[in-house]
Ligand SMILES: [Zn+2]
């Protein structure tokens with residue numbers, strides 16, 4: 566962490582040292598370097614991966630590899646960033662103070678073949694991640710490379726935009742990866758922020774949707790969304806409920822977001838014959854799957870999806886804006902940065918819906 570020097574502007578930043586502790590510290594406001602912008606944060610989403618990697622682990626384990634990634638408690642967390650550009654460093658083109666932006670948090674080298682395609686997440690060199698090894702969104706200001714920013718259309722709130730940069734966008738892209746189309750029915754396994762997003766986008770695309778989650782309050786929340794059926798995978802007649810909700814064939818598209826071995830087995834089970842199953846959830850590394858009875862005999866098409874490319878993120882925001890669809894109703898928790906501890910506690914308790922840190926003061930230095 567940078568020392569706070571006298572005469573420098575200070576700002577607030579959240580740190581997660583482990584053991585479910587949340588510290589709000591005063592730090593020096595960063596300055597944008599070459600091809601970088603300074604963003605006044607307006608929204609920072611809380612993501613499940615932060616819960617598992619940063620918030621819940623014991624202090625002693627906070628630096629060790631989790632999901633294969635080394636974490637650092639001295640780095641400001643938060644990888645779902647949306648805000649307003651307040652300053653541009655040298656050689657920034659295409660962005661100016663006042664622009665509303667969201668940040669693609671996987672910052673690849675920018676030069677390898679995958680980065681040139683916008684797939685920074687598959688960068689063949691070293692990649693940085695905002696909120697993991699680069700300072701993230703849970704501070705008043707963050708620096709990001711101009712390259713990693715996408716424009717947020719005026720009809721999309723910055724709270725929503727932050728959701729789309731990871732959890733919400735993962736739900737959207739899972740449906741895209743499944744090739745969702747007319748006549749499909751969708752089953753979503755796991756109704757956390759990613760599953761809810763997939764279910765909501767599917768509903769708004771006019772197809773039948775059933776959501777599966779063992780947690781009663783998550784089912785209760787998802788069940789409020791009109792046409793959506795919900796089912797408890799632990800119920801003996803779960804399969805009957807799924808068939809009833811999907812026109813008696815099982816779901817032609819299944820989105821697996823739980824990351825558990827049981828959830829993955831369930832995903833294969835609730836799929837219709839020749840269905841497309843898209844797995845996005847991280848978690849269990851030991852998976853015992855009866856390939857013969859599921860993938861082979863049901864002739865399933867099992868696909869993986871891991872976030873989205875930079876151009877995908879821009880296309881997604883533009884599509885969401887032009888079709889007038891939205892995940893607005895799923896954002897249930899909004900907290901100021903001073904209440905970051907309350908936000909993490911609510912998220913940790915499993916409050917349904919999406920939780921974000923939210924700034925609603927005027928953006929300093931930017932004309933209204
Ligand atoms: Zn995330």
Ligand SMILES: [Zn+2]
Nearest residue numbers: 674677680688
């Ligand atoms: Zn690269």
